[in-house]
Amino acid sequence: MNQSSSVVVFVSGGKWCKGIYQGGGFGFAIGLVYNRAFYLCTHKALTKRSQGNVVIVFDQVQKSYQVGGRAIPALHPTSMTIDTGEVFGIVGHSGAGKSTLVRLINLLEPPTGGRILIDDENITGYNASELRAFRRKVGMIFQHFNLLSSKTVADNIAFPMKLAGIYSRTEIRDRVDELLKRVSLVDQANKYPSQLSGGQKQRVGIARALACRPTILLCDEATSALDPQTTQSVLKLLADINRELGLTIVLITHEMDVVRRVCDRVAVMDAGEVVEMGAVSDVFLHPKHPTTRDFVFESESIDHEEMQQDLQHAKGRILRLTFRGESTYTPLLGSVARESGVDFSILSGRIDHIKDTPYGQLTLSLVGGNLDTAMQAFEAADVHVEVLR
């Protein structure tokens, strides 16, 4: 039982803990820790929002840019769908084609091939007035905010409504007041962008993007210019907007941590291609493509080489266990150790959340006893088991 204090570090740190913890009774301790940490969020834990209808369809969409008379591909033929009301993340290194993909959704860039359907309509066939009406359905926010420096906060928010030419003065004034409240900037309404912090500027950007009541919000590196705390608050605002307004959000980032906090699904891009796509929990906990692995390891501050070296010193078989859902509430290791006679050492562990859902990952070395019995017991308890060695 003396291992329980070691394990508590996982909870207080919320990050990977590394080191070798020997013993037979720690299973019980881990169970207690999971019980305690996950109990705190039980009512939220398993309330995964069911996905609605498809709102965005990419059907073999491709994009090349003309450079020096040559067509340089930025997006290879890509087919994918985004559901109504989901937060869809796009992650990739610089130059992977993220902005290109997102700018195709509101036709800031026309595709060079394929079809884009929004709400079942092929937007690539729109004429100029259809395109103007369509663009009101799609708001966009940017890394560097793109505010008009000569206009006040209130006038920046009102700007797209005035430009649309279809709203009365009263409608515009009421909408601006409503949005100032939503983004908590009522006191800043008459300031100019130069008088605001980065987080406040991005809140203006969000309010402006929402002005014409869009159904889709595109975010191109919306938090990349912000410090971690401000990033948190902007992400929370986006999550609130998604939940309360049912807005579909497509969010570009180069940080897997941003994806983990707010997204439902994610596409990983590399060199103009979507190389991996799926539910964030699947992609984050079981990354397949090397680019995805790099992003996940980076977000967890894992030095892959160092980890491999540590594993070489461990004895026996090495397993990585992933706990999700009900399995996280079971004090499993102790009972499996007793049933199978296997001794465990904990090599590393992490406990955290993917959106509102808690998860835990443990890397263990197993010695003696009946390994098959242990593996079967983990799998029966719905724990995902990977054999690392």
Ligand SMILES: Nc1ncnc2c1ncn2[C@@H]1O[C@H](COP(=O)(O)OP(=O)(O)OP(=O)(O)O)[C@@H](O)[C@H]1O
């Ligand atoms: N207007 C353009 N003309 C020519 N090439 C372009 C243009 N815009 C983008 N590209 C090229 O297309 C590729 C993809 O660019 P894109 O801006 O989509 O990448 P990104 O993933 O958003 O990168 P970053 O993370 O740096 O913003 C890059 O090689 C880029 O140089």
Ligand SMILES: [Mg+2]
């Ligand atoms: Mg970009």
